[in-house]
Amino acid sequence: MAKKKTLIAYFSCSGRTKARAGEIQGLVQGDLVEIKPKKAYSKEDLNWKDKESRSSLEMANPKSRPEVQALEEKIKDYDRLLIGFPIWWGVAPHAILSFLDQEDLGQVEVYPFASSGASPIEPAVENLKGMYGDKVNIKEGRLFNTEVTKEDLEGWLE
């Protein structure tokens, strides 16, 4: 069976990365799925000013892997995976690490994208490459803090 082209999987708590993922889907005609934590993040969980909040504790612990639901889609059926997340503390939320630990990605090309308050995506991608580079085919990432255009995708994916 011929491979389907693109799977877009995103993790998003306040909806910005979700919006970017939807725009990307409209442009590349891929399948869109959400990376869902088994326990949703509350507003308190996301308070980065509170050192004891769930997100602060998770991000301060390199071993934390908040559980995420397994995808029904088989990633290996696709040519490429576009994986979206918000930048947390300069890097990808640990839910993304749980996802990469859990899913079988084979040699699918993985293109990270993110939204952030201001931080760039490059350190987050370098961090992912450092952890998963020997088993996951991680490509260049893109930060999308405003609406995604066709030109943005051409410069990134082609």
Ligand SMILES: Cc1cc2nc3c(=O)[nH]c(=O)nc-3n(C[C@H](O)[C@H](O)[C@H](O)COP(=O)(O)O)c2cc1C
């Ligand atoms: C726990 C936490 C940590 C964050 N850390 C950063 C950061 O280091 N740099 C940054 O620019 N934005 C940071 N942000 C802001 C988010 O990256 C930004 O609001 C993002 O667009 C949220 O995406 P979402 O709506 O898909 O969840 C942080 C937000 C949260 C909740």
